[in-house]
Amino acid sequence: MSINIITPCYDEDENVILDNIKSIKKQISENLINHFCIFDGIDRISEIKNKIVNCNNLHFYKTKFNHADYGDYVRRLGTKLSLKNKIKSVGYLDADNSFEKNHISTVLKVHNETRKK
Numbered sequence: 001m002s003i004n005i006i007t008p009c010y011d012e013d014e015n016v017i018l019d020n021i022k023s024i025k026k027q028i029s030e031n032l033i034n035h036f037c038i039f040d041g042i043d044r045i046s047e048i049k050n051k052i053v054n055c056n057n058l059h060f061y062k063t064k065f066n067h068a069d070y071g072d073y074v075r076r077l078g079t080k081l082s083l084k085n086k087i088k089s090v091g092y093l094d095a096d097n098s099f100e101k102n103h104i105s106t107v108l109k110v111h112n113e114t115r116k117k
Contacts, residue, residue, distance in 0.1 A: 042062070
């Protein structure tokens with residue numbers, strides 16, 4: 001099972017976005033998670049990308065213009081990308097938030113336990 005994590009980004013501080021990305025890297029097998037950082041109308045991809053090491057499943061996108069909807073358009077775009085690629089599990093993590101270590105493995109464990117019932 002692959003999981004896509006969608007992160008809407010705009011004008012957050014660079015270190016805030018990097019902390020977000022690092023929190024995804026601390027999760028279960030990096031091969032299981034695809035992380036999509038989608039910038040809403042702002043081109044900061046090279047600025048952030050140059051500070052990231054060994055993150056093969058991190059993907060960056062930028063919309064043509066800002067949608068001024070608090071990341072809603074970007075979340076929908078990430079969901080559509082996931083559906084198009086037949087990904088069944090999608091999560092959302094705003095750029096100014098981060099996951100605790102093993103968060104995703106805990107969610108998957110509960111999911112697997114409850115779906116058997």
